[in-house]
Amino acid sequence: MRVALLAESFLPHMNGVTGSVLQVLKHLQREGHEALVIAARSGDADPERTASLHGAQEALLRSVPLPSYPQVRVVFARAARLTAILREFRPDVVHLASPFVLGWQGLAAADALHVPVVSVYQTDVVAYARRYGLPRATAVAEAHVARLHRRSTLTLAPSSASIGQLEALGVDRVRRWGRGVDGDRFHPDRRSDAWRARTAGADRIIGYVGRLAPEKQVADLKALTGIDDARLVIVGDGPSRPELERLLPDAVFTGHLGGTELAEAVASFDVFVHPGESETFGQTLQEALASGVPVVATGAGGPLDLVRSSVDGWLYRPGDLVDLRARVSDLLGDDAKRRAFGVAAREGVRDRTWEVLCRQLVEHYEDARRLRPIDDALLLRGAIRPDVPAATSSARSWSTYVALGDSITEGLCDASRMPAGNYRGWADRLAQLLAHTTRAPGPFRFANLAVRSRRVRDLVDEQLPRALELRPDLVSILMGANDLVGHTVDVRALAAQVERSVRALRDAGSDVLLVTPFLPHRRAARLLARRFAAYNSELRRIARDTGSILLDLDSQPAIGEPEMWAADKVHLRSRGHRFLAYRAADVLGVPDAEALSGLDAAFHVDDDPAPSGGWLTRDVLPWLWRRVRGRTAGDGILAKHTAYVDLPTGEGRSRVRAT
Template sequence: MRIALVAESFLPHMNGVTHSVLQMIRHFEARGHETLVVAPDAGEAAERAPHGRTELLPSVAMPSYPDVRVAYPTTARLARVLRDFHPDVVHLASPFALGWKGQVAADTLRLPSVAVYQTDVIAYAERYGLPGAAPLASAHVARLHKRATLTLAPSSASEGQLSALGIDRLRRWGRGVDAERFRPDRRSESWRARIAPGELLVGYVGRLAAEKQVEDLRVLTDLPGVRLVIIGDGPERERLERQLPGAVFTGFLGGDQLARALASLDVFVHPGESETFCQTVQEALASGVPVVATGRGGPVDLVRSSVDGWLYRPGDLDDLRARVLDLTGDDAKRRSFGEAARESVAERTWESLGDQLLGYYREAQRLRPIDDASRARGLARPDSVQPPQARAWKRYVALGDSLTEGLCDTSRMENGEYRGWADRLSTMLAQGRGRFQYANLAVRSRRVRDLVHEQAPQALAMRPDLVSVFMGANDLVGHGADPLRLAAHVEKVVRDIRATGADVLLVTPLLPDRRPARIFARRFALYAVELRRIAAETDSYLLDAAALPALGDRSMYADDKVHLSSRGHRYLAYRAAEALGIPDAEALGRLDDALHGFDAGEEPAPQTDWLREHALPWVWRRMRGRTAGDGMVSKHADYIVIPGRNAPKRSKLG
């Protein structure tokens, strides 16, 4: 999968947004995915992502908080950046300014987007007292997240806030924690002795900014035998040093230094009421440190009152002081809470969160074409689409033209024979299913009328339980083609097949990403919208090949620049398997691509005179009213048996 992450903030400014983006990049790269980070350029201090590609965009620093930068690219430029990368999904990290343009660019390119809500900008606007800013921020957040294919909220409080704004498609996605870095045995007595020898340490970790409400900790500065420790930096530091006499300010700590400091605390406190999640609370829990936090926002889902910490009444500073005293005054309770704290984060790994996020990406890929079709017809988008569930199909028939016939896919085939995506798919469908039968009725140059009058009736007579329909491209490049009329004919075929109880895999025709082909782009787009509608209304499986950016890559096409190469057929086969819900299809596809990058019969063809070898013969046939498929018959007009995994004999399709 190719993943573009549009981040509202990034290195060198380390915060929750940057941290989660870095964690996801590492996870995606380890899983074999390609990444692009699009973020504000911090000038001379700018840093690139440790893996994958990075595109830094012009930005300006916020006057009151220079560490935070706001990018100001045009939407057209951002769209070009995404188009050049060909992403499968756009991840919007804490979107607001740059994220809005990222969403508009994703819509322009018809790409699925996943917006991750990480910053409560509405609460920030209220706290900073900007006149009229909060209603404007609310309206902007609602507008942005309603356009996103999916919105991920980190906590129940965030879900409630977004739901109240009328935002649909909400899913829960928290944050992982590095339990290897943050752990109890990082506790350092020497560090404690340097900070405040012989005293209990009650500490806060985070940005020193107004929205964090660190000044509320003033009620803890006179606790007997307790030293308040403030770890972090920010624009409010000087003011807080005056308001919190006796507190130790360490400045910013990161990495192992932060892990050691956190584990060396006796109690962790966090007074901020506008936290969408609060990663530092989770890191304190992983460090075996009991937590006292406000009973509002993200901490509500993280802290179990009377088990691993306390949630005090928001705004009640007397309650805050009492909860801290409860723990500093009882060594046994503090140890018990600390042990429970560590246990509470055992399953909250970045690895598990990363895999969950990939699942949301796949859901967004399924939803985007349905959203496009719904929007084209003026309908409300559905809240969800259930992931495909593979069935125990026994008889599969493929219908179509040269692409389904497999033209130009000569990988491991005898001279003059072709393999193709449908042949490849049949071998995956056969795995572990005993006797599996497959027929391929596709013939090059065939059109929708051939689907209606020849291929579909023949397929129905064979009583299949799965039929793929990939047809229409030859019609759409013809003079005066009517996409809506063509789609209506296809719809009748699909409904006739579905009436027998058989499943249908409907494939949208793809158009090579080349200048001469662009004159047909509107026709192909209208036709694809109709096929998406048909798939949704008939409860059919959909392989939205037209929306797969990877199929715009030149290496996916054969020397004629029209038909798919072996690599393209292989890619399409695994996307079809994924659409049908075949387990591990994506992982199998990556493995196959690695093993057979250039198979025998798959070497790049020598460059030929394209005009003479391919274009002029096509024009000549058209002028004479002939096609390349005249007189040809389908290669598998009747069922052949594809051996399953445990079969003793191997099919030549394997």
């Protein structure tokens, strides 16, 4: 793969953005990918810089320093110039690292070449503008961030707080992608008694690492002055350093540290403090945790996902400096607790390696490459693009679930480990996943009202009334494919019927999982692609307008691969049903759904029985004969679970319960 990385901030200025880009370059080289870095020109080239690029090409552009912060440089390159650079490199994907000015120009260049764009949200420029007291600039920044990320093929955000911020700005298609930590460099073994003695004498050390700028709120650390036998040590540099040195005359300012010097300093802290409320992630917190140092951080932004309060540190109330002092004093005053928190801190980040994170990043690149052609095709028709679900932290506590739909939801052709004539299906599999993760007391209750060959009118006339009688917490709807393959269809009228059904369920208090119909990747299916795209665009609007949960399978192209489909070429085989169940579980917030999916697949050699007879005589001719007679495969078929089935949340057997 050929990856062009546009870095808003880069060498020689080291910060979180630069560090992430360097780690990505290292991984891309190790995996045999080719990379190009486009960044601001700053100073002369040197051998160390060249080595740090890990074999990547580099295109440096003229830049100007920010007046109040000369280490940060801004590139004002013409989009035409960037287009020429990208055209020559021929990237498969463009990676925008913390995009704002250069990122916007790069986005325009990528659009001109129809190259997918992955934007990595790392800097909360909106909060920075607000912190600097610029109300007009804040509104401009919000509009710019929203516009830029909505145009990106995919946006990666490092924390649940930053995902929520982007979604509040109307940004769609946001995925969680955190940051790795170098667990070898940042390690408890780096702790140095000699460093501690040189820096703070016999005092315990309250440490901070980061840029010294107003948005970091380092001045809040004044609340920690005067704690007995403790010394505040501040590592880092920036425009606020002179003012902070006057404000904190007893603190030790080390200036910028890097490499093993930084690792030694962090591991030598007793407590790490982080007062900034506008962090999208908080890499220095992660490095402190890897060093076995408990963290006290503000309960806002990125720290919410990194610090396990009362396990490996404390989260104090944002802006409550009395609480900050109390939390730090608590850890300094209890050696046993501080040691226990430190051990938990190291264990908590053991698996957050850059290798794992960069493998995830390459998977996001692949998703963007699949999505870009779909986006371009939909844009020509004025349709809404498919949305990639954001990762959610945990499943809601549903206790009752009803599935509505046709043969796909009934489970036709999913005979894996089922008695003859019985089918399982994605919805039944999803119900079991939800049952094992529910926090509600008692059994998990499930009904499947889907029947093969049913259409949207059957959803409205038969399945919806029964679903409303059952009063479920959660309802899934996958319906419309049988209508869309008909001779003629009014897509908008069809979607309007679905919308009325969704609104009725939402008004009754049910959450709704709306699933977009899909087609196999076969030449014949292309004749129906336009209808399906238009219908799915309507479903996206319905989900947005009704507050429903959307599983958008247009953003999961693997569902169309031949190995997902049964021998009849119109239904999913067991592998396809498993794929669909775990994608649904993921969007519903089932913990570790992706990992469980891989584990489940490892236990299955696809055990679908080999069908007898040829496709024409076995599948096509019976279908034609039913059509001639005005019949369907679902005539006389009843839903397999018209009443609730109780699924135990622990060991035990399911039992039918009349309702």
